[in-house]
Amino acid sequence: MSASYLLRRLLLALPSLLGISIVLFTVLALAPGDPFGELATNPNVPPEVRMALRAKFGLDDPVWQRYLHWLLAMLRGDWGFSFVSRVDVDTLILQRLPATIAVIGAAQLVAIMVAVPVGVLAATKPYSLFDQIANTLAFVGFSLPTFFTGLLLILLFSVQLGWLPFVYRTDLKETGLAWWGEEIRQSLMPVMVLGLFQGASLVRFVRSSVLDVIRLDYVTTARSKGIGERAVITGHVVRNAMIPVVTLVALQLPTVFSGAIVTEQIFRVPGIGSLLIASILANDTPVVMAVSFVFAALVILFNLIADIVYGWLDPRIAYR
Numbered sequence: 001m002s003a004s005y006l007l008r009r010l011l012l013a014l015p016s017l018l019g020i021s022i023v024l025f026t027v028l029a030l031a032p033g034d035p036f037g038e039l040a041t042n043p044n045v046p047p048e049v050r051m052a053l054r055a056k057f058g059l060d061d062p063v064w065q066r067y068l069h070w071l072l073a074m075l076r077g078d079w080g081f082s083f084v085s086r087v088d089v090d091t092l093i094l095q096r097l098p099a100t101i102a103v104i105g106a107a108q109l110v111a112i113m114v115a116v117p118v119g120v121l122a123a124t125k126p127y128s129l130f131d132q133i134a135n136t137l138a139f140v141g142f143s144l145p146t147f148f149t150g151l152l153l154i155l156l157f158s159v160q161l162g163w164l165p166f167v168y169r170t171d172l173k174e175t176g177l178a179w180w181g182e183e184i185r186q187s188l189m190p191v192m193v194l195g196l197f198q199g200a201s202l203v204r205f206v207r208s209s210v211l212d213v214i215r216l217d218y219v220t221t222a223r224s225k226g227i228g229e230r231a232v233i234t235g236h237v238v239r240n241a242m243i244p245v246v247t248l249v250a251l252q253l254p255t256v257f258s259g260a261i262v263t264e265q266i267f268r269v270p271g272i273g274s275l276l277i278a279s280i281l282a283n284d285t286p287v288v289m290a291v292s293f294v295f296a297a298l299v300i301l302f303n304l305i306a307d308i309v310y311g312w313l314d315p316r317i318a319y320r
Contacts, residue, residue, distance in 0.1 A: 009307065013300045020296040025070060028285050028292075029063045070289070080286035084279070089290045093272065099168070100271030103190050104260055108253065110195030111202055116245075119206025120238055123214060134203060141200025146193050150266040153189045164189055168269040190267045194260060198252060205248050209241040250306035253298065 158166035261273030279287035
């Protein structure tokens with residue numbers, strides 16, 4: 001892969017990000033609600049103070065002027081100022097990002113580790129008992145919403161059995177290995193909820209992709225040469241079947257972030273999702289804009305990563 005290919009892809013991503021930012025900013029600017037609305041009902045705040053705050057943050061300026069001000073500030077690395085938390089938006093996001101990355105990264109790892117072997121094994125033994133069980137569990141898995149499975153796990157493992165805490169804590173008093181053990185215990189349920197939900201849909205997709213490849217002529221030729229069945233599956237079938245799976249995983253990753261919004265609310269995980277919900281309820285538009293823009297940038301980033309992985313999986317794919 002050449003550096004010029006990466007540069008071209010990044011340059012193509014810039015107009016997409018610009019268009020997304022225009023749409024997001026316009027929608028948020030025209031949405032009902034006022035971040036300083038509570039000041040209007042507070043008799044201790046004089047009207048001139050409210051007007052001064054609105055003038056300082058440019059809330060009475062035209063939308064296009066506010067957008068240009070925001071865009072220039074973003075190019076300088078200034079993500080804005082939170083009206084509610086009274087801190088810079090980038091500082092607020094960096095405080096919440098580690099928890100979200102830890103939960104989502106572990107969940108996606110669980111999904112891939114479960115889906116790939118189960119999907120491949122189900123495809124190599126189609127319509128067998130294992131295939132039927134895997135399909136049934138997959139249908140059940142992606143049919144149940146995350147908030148429902150999250151509540152079920154809380155009732156089972158926290159309320160009934162008392163094995164796992166159902167509230168994610170950031171003020172753990174343990175240190176060393178004890179801290180890691182407690183961190184894993186409180187992360188298990190949110191990781192399982194997200195991971196199994198994504199893994200259920202991946203199982204069906206992996207199975208379908210492997211079934212399409214396993215019937216191709218070059219697989220039959222490999223078998224006729226005396227190559228063992230395991231080597232045929234791992235070296236010839238799985239590698240090529242993973243190309244569409246990579247596309248799905250790349251497109252799913254931003255969706256996992258949106259799914260984490262619900263999961264973080266259920267388990268009280270102090271991540272990006274809970275920050276977005278709290279900011280929407282408080283009309284904290286700078287934070288909502290920044291988090292939404294980050295999600296949009298992730299879609300473009302993961303698609304670029306998918307294109308890079310294509311060439312590793314199939315050397316016939318040229319980076320042009």
